[in-house]
Amino acid sequence: MRRAAFLEHVAWxxxxxxxxxxxxxxxxxxAVASASAQTVDFVQISDxxxxxxxAANPDVAGTLAMAVDAINALPSQPAFVVHxxxxxxxxxxxxxxxxxxxxxxxxxxxxxxxGEHDVLGNDFKxxxxxxxxxxxxxxxxxxxxxxxxxxxxLVNVFDFEKMGMLGNDQLxxxxxxxxxxxxxxxxxxxxxxxxxxxxxDWGWTTADGAAALxxxxxxxxxxxxxxxxxQVLTHQDGNIVFASADSTAYPQPKPGTAAKPGPVxxxxxxxxxxxxxRTVRLGATPAFEDRALG
Amino acid sequence: MNRFFILxxxxxxxxxxxxxxxxxxxxxxRNDAFSPQTLTVTTGTSVAFVxxxxxxxxxxxxxxxFDSKGIDTGGVWRHTFTxxxxxAYFCTLHPFMxxxxxxxxxxx
Numbered sequence: 134m135r136r137a138a139f140l141e142h143v144a145w146x147x148x149x150x151x152x153x154x155x156x157x158x159x160x161x162x163x164a165v166a167s168a169s170a171q172t173v174d175f176v177q178i179s180d181x182x183x184x185x186x187x188a189a190n191p192d193v194a195g196t197l198a199m200a201v202d203a204i205n206a207l208p209s210q211p212a213f214v215v216h217x218x219x220x221x222x223x224x225x226x227x228x229x230x231x232x233x234x235x236x237x238x239x240x241x242x243x244x245x246x247x248g249e250h251d252v253l254g255n256d257f258k259x260x261x262x263x264x265x266x267x268x269x270x271x272x273x274x275x276x277x278x279x280x281x282x283x284x285x286x287l288v289n290v291f292d293f294e295k296m297g298m299l300g301n302d303q304l305x306x307x308x309x310x311x312x313x314x315x316x317x318x319x320x321x322x323x324x325x326x327x328x329x330x331x332x333x334d335w336g337w338t339t340a341d342g343a344a345a346l347x348x349x350x351x352x353x354x355x356x357x358x359x360x361x362x363x364q365v366l367t368h369q370d371g372n373i374v375f376a377s378a379d380s381t382a383y384p385q386p387k388p389g390t391a392a393k394p395g396p397v398x399x400x401x402x403x404x405x406x407x408x409x410x411r412t413v414r415l416g417a418t419p420a421f422e423d424r425a426l427g
Numbered sequence: 428m429n430r431f432f433i434l435x436x437x438x439x440x441x442x443x444x445x446x447x448x449x450x451x452x453x454x455x456x457r458n459d460a461f462s463p464q465t466l467t468v469t470t471g472t473s474v475a476f477v478x479x480x481x482x483x484x485x486x487x488x489x490x491x492x493f494d495s496k497g498i499d500t501g502g503v504w505r506h507t508f509t510x511x512x513x514x515a516y517f518c519t520l521h522p523f524m525x526x527x528x529x530x531x532x533x534x535x
Binding site: 185187188189222223224225249250253254255256334335336392393394395396 | 458459480481482483485494496497499500519520521522523
């Protein structure tokens with residue numbers, strides 16, 4: 134990669150720009166990478182938009198395949214790979230087939246949440262046929278325990294005229310699901326759209342996200358990971374560490390820095406530096422490493 | 428040839444077909460916005476939703492009475508409005524995109 138392009142990318146990732154969000158503040162930019170990470174608990178990918186074919190990325194299947202190859206080459210394989218939604222661009226069966234063809238090459242088990250692009254027409258069937266999470270409820274949400282960690286996958290991509298909703302059924306389920314979990318148990322929550330009001334003007338929020346956050350306050354450590362916004366934003370909110378992830382397809386503008394959200398077209402090398410995957414280690418404090426494809 | 432063309436045009440105008448074809452109402456999607464913001468048509472009118480943006484969009488009625496599903500870049504979705512009413516619609520992918528179709532009863 135040319136140095137000039139690298140510097141341009143540094144400018145793009147733009148650590149240091151702060152957005153106001155409640156008392157905690159919201160930080161933009163990549164989480165600090167820890168190159169010494171030997172073990173990985175799980176890997177997060179998101180927003181592959183299989184079927185997208187515009188200038189911002191003419192080969193979204195190719196860049197997803199690059200991410201899959203990189204994950205498969207990790208020296209320590211993760212327990213699972215979570216895809217935080219928008220696997221497809223237009224939720225057609227053909228796009229789900231193409232996505233499965235690439236993602237089925239992952240060595241680790243895959244858990245794929247739906248994004249709003251995966252349920253167009255409020256039709257859940259193509260997603261469920263391709264990526265239903267084993268044991269999930271009819272609404273698509275689920276929870277499981279592994280190695281002392283309680284994992285929750287939520288669905289907030291229906292009723293999108295309200296900017297994403299969990300709905301009372303899911304919130305009731307979540308309240309019951311968490312009853313038996315001790316406060317000392319680390320909790321990890323996956324969603325597509327952020328539960329925080331990151332930028333409601335662009336739909337980067339969940340209308341009833343605060344109700345879910347309230348249910349998670351009593352735990353010592355909550356890690357909350359989302360996709361949807363095609364960039365890494367991190368936010369510390371008391372016991373909750375939030376981090377959105379890069380896309381595997383194309384970046385979107387930083388909140389409020391463009392007239393509208395949507396695909397940002399970069400030179401190819403810069404694109405590969407603005408998309409990628411995230412490795413996560415859960416320790417006393419969760420460690421994220423956001424790894425670009427180029 | 429000219430005479431034939433004029434005859435055909437006259438026949439079409441008499442039937443109203445060409446007038447309808449020339450005025451097929453369009454909603455153009457560009458820069459995450461529907462244009463016009465309010466489109467008024469009569470019952471039985473087919474409206475074309477034309478996506479001239481760099482991202483996919485939908486035209487989805489708030490009351491659920493129509494849903495384009497995904498309209499890709501360069502795509503067109505057509506819907507015929509058969510019942511009078513005021514139809515608020517939005518894009519399920521970009522919920523801040525909102526507009527209205529007003530459908531009036533066609534003259535009998």
